[in-house]
Amino acid sequence: MEPLTPEVIRSSFVNCSKGEAARLPLPAKLPSTRWAELDFLGWSDPGAPGAAYLVTPWRGELRGLVLRVGNAAGRGGRKNMCTLCLTTHSSTDVTLMVARRPGAAGRNGNTVGTYLCTDLACSLYARGLKRPARAQPAETLSEEQKVERLLENLDTFVRRVVT
Numbered sequence: 001m002e003p004l005t006p007e008v009i010r011s012s013f014v015n016c017s018k019g020e021a022a023r024l025p026l027p028a029k030l031p032s033t034r035w036a037e038l039d040f041l042g043w044s045d046p047g048a049p050g051a052a053y054l055v056t057p058w059r060g061e062l063r064g065l066v067l068r069v070g071n072a073a074g075r076g077g078r079k080n081m082c083t084l085c086l087t088t089h090s091s092t093d094v095t096l097m098v099a100r101r102p103g104a105a106g107r108n109g110n111t112v113g114t115y116l117c118t119d120l121a122c123s124l125y126a127r128g129l130k131r132p133a134r135a136q137p138a139e140t141l142s143e144e145q146k147v148e149r150l151l152e153n154l155d156t157f158v159r160r161v162v163t
């Protein structure tokens with residue numbers, strides 16, 4: 001993705017108030033971010049463990065989502081798998097993250113939840129730049145195909161939240 005400034009990041013949020021967007025913690029290492037390796041900027045703040053943030057270009061516009069961090073996935077089923085990059089993790093490395101929908105829907109308590117890599121490093125897993133702790137099921141997809149799949153899943157997730 002293209003490099004983003006703090007101002008642009010803050011103005012991208014669609015599911016929180018302007019005040020929240022102005023106050024939320026930005027990634028500590030923003031200046032050294034390797035943007036070319038990212039499909040989305042995802043981060044959380046150790047000082048505010050209940051929230052995570054995801055910013056990505058979506059259909060020509062930058063969209064920022066505040067995510068409420070739920071429980072770690074626990075055991076069993078497909079809950080150990082990130083729904084964006086499909087990396088399989090131990091249960092603590094996948095977390096239920098819940099986005100409030102923008103506008104009236106969100107004010108009425110309408111949310112979209114999904115299981116994501118706790119570290120939000122999906123872009124790096126898809127590119128083989130970060131290795132998950134667990135051995136992965138064998139896949140024949142190329143790195144390019146994995147990135148494509150991540151982009152499709154990301155598109156679906158953002159669409160479910162914002163439309």
Ligand SMILES: [Zn+2]
Pocket residue numbers: 082083084085086087116117121122125
């Ligand atoms: Zn992931």
